[in-house]
Amino acid sequence: MPATVISGIWSSPIIIFTGTDAAGLAETGFCVVPNTQNGPITITAGNITFGTATFSVPAGQFPVTLNPNQSVIIQVTMTQPADSLGKIGNLNLVTNTPYSPNVALSLIAGNPNLADFFPSQLSFPITKVGQSSTFANAVIVNTQNTPLTVSNIALTTGTDFFIVGAPVVPFVMAPSTTTAPFSLQFTPTVVGSRLDTITVTSNNGPEARTLSGGGSTLQSAFNLTGGVQGSLFALSGGGVPLILLANPNSINTEEPGSFVRLHDWQMPNYEKKLMRIRGHYEDLGPATISFKARARRIGQPDETIQANVSIGTAFADGWLREFTSEPVPLSGELIQLTCSRAANSGPVSIIDYTPQFEPAGEVIGGT
């Protein structure tokens, strides 16, 4: 995805990575680089000039063009090395001008932890006092190159959070291995924010993680199962507001409807005599549609002819069927055709319709 351009001159000349929980995991960092030049620039590439073992630039961000007084957000990826030493690097941006800004990259020393606990933090949803949350899974990872002896897994207070199915201690973990998942559960004893700490103790010392959750006394009311859904239409009503429910299985609309089109059938300046309307519909049940043709001449009342057409069968099998209107001879240069249905007059699903006409000579005037 191309890098994001934002307005304004913003600059973050360094990206600091705090490190991930295990070697090989990636962490994403961002920097903002401004166009401080007097004209537009196009950044064509971002190169890691040193620190390539740790840092990389995700593909697809370039080229990106910046106008003066714009900045761009660039993404950089840090892949956690196996050791816990700090790392530094440099990102150099190549542009179509001599302007070639640099961004410093830094990984803080000290990660990863040796006996690490995943996830690094556990937040449970708000749970009613006395009830229990769903289980959250956790694992312990030996991220070092030598065996690790885990001597204890314990909660500091243990009143609201519980460990379920943890491995029996002590046990030894081979290098770069993970325990089977075990569970944590939240059962608040009082209302409000609840905290605890789970500590995994190994021959490398203790490793602590925070558990958090909230206790509530919510008394749910007017509950629904969610087994049935409906589309509700609230209407202003005639002084009495109301709500109607849409029926997804019926298009037998309770209101009248229509679609209208003025035709000259690409034969301007010629009279046309509309003779017939044929078409196809989807059989969703018996219905009645009406075709109304109207022509207009100056100084004369509108000439209109209407034909009702019964469509559909009791089979309502979705089969495509044909309809033909009664002949509706009506002449004019322009003919307005309205297809309508009355309220509750059956489901209508038109696939196509074909007005058929005869050319009837040039228009003399008066249309």
Place this chain on the structure above:
Amino acid sequence: MTYHPQTIRGPFAGIVSDTPFTEAPPNAFDDILNFFVRKGRMQSRPQLGAYLPTIPNNQIVRYIGKFKDANGNLHSFLLTNYTAGQTPAYMLTAGPVANPLTIPGLPAGQQGSNQLFTDAHIQNQVFFANGGYPLAYLDGSNTVQFAGDTPGTCLFLAVNVSHLIQAYCIEPAAGQAGSTVFPRRVRWSASGNALEWNTLTDFTAGSNDLLDVPDDITGINTLGYPTYVWRSNGITVMYPTGQGLSPFQFYNYSLAPDGVGNFFPYSLATYTNWCVFVAQDNIYRFDGSSMTPIGGTTKKKIYADLAANNGDQIWGRIVPNFTLGYDFLCYMLTIPGPNVTWIYTFDDGQWVRFNSSQGYLTAVRTVYTN
């Protein structure tokens, strides 16, 4: 004798009003009412049948919503107009029954409101406001509760990085002593606590008055990473900073007095990380990076209806379906006065019209009914 035929078939082109009919596609129409252009067909729209024939207090329903509470229970609710002392909220149960929710005691002078609502969901609670009562929320219980120490209320709500955000603030709430309207104010709660608004109690709460913009706030939504503060003729963007003391930075897309903005406040409708709004010159779909005009060649009729609006507020909503059995992703723009709802279908990219002899549409939503 052989007649000249001209077949009109799908995919149909919807209503075209901006060009002479001779220039419109042959499968376009001058008007389509209570028919949907759907899946290559011209279909009569779904039937609407009786559900709730009257609303408690005989008030207009302004919002229909649903949520799951902290105990995991599902709820559907209505928000209605209200006078001072009336409840604005009702829970639906099978029957159907609209069960009124009790409200807290009100400060002296507190007024009701007939404005449209906006809502925001955070931590299994639904916060809502319409410029009347103090910012309130539903948590699944049988009561409406006010949002902690909120200084008042607002017209528009959003959520970003665990902050509940109010926009177009009224502080204190309408009718209370000293109540003042701040049409360019954005206020955010403490991080992770939508009941805490006092910056002295929790420094992650705060506010910002957009003093450098020429127009008032008309909506707010979060699309992906940033929150967009919509104005009549422009947009201001709130970017999360990750810093507790100053959690948002504000950038104005535009400071020009004229331009593309959410001109009709409640026309803004959000769906996942994109939205639709009505500006002065067109109707746009916005995905956070690009604006796509969707008014097409139907603008003339739509804007004629917008100009004829009277009596109530224009509003829009994006609807994915009329329950799962009838997929129909569309934007519905209701215009009281002409009492019509213009419907833009995203699958077919066309406009049609909806109306009812029961008046104009005031809310629509697919919710739990049992």
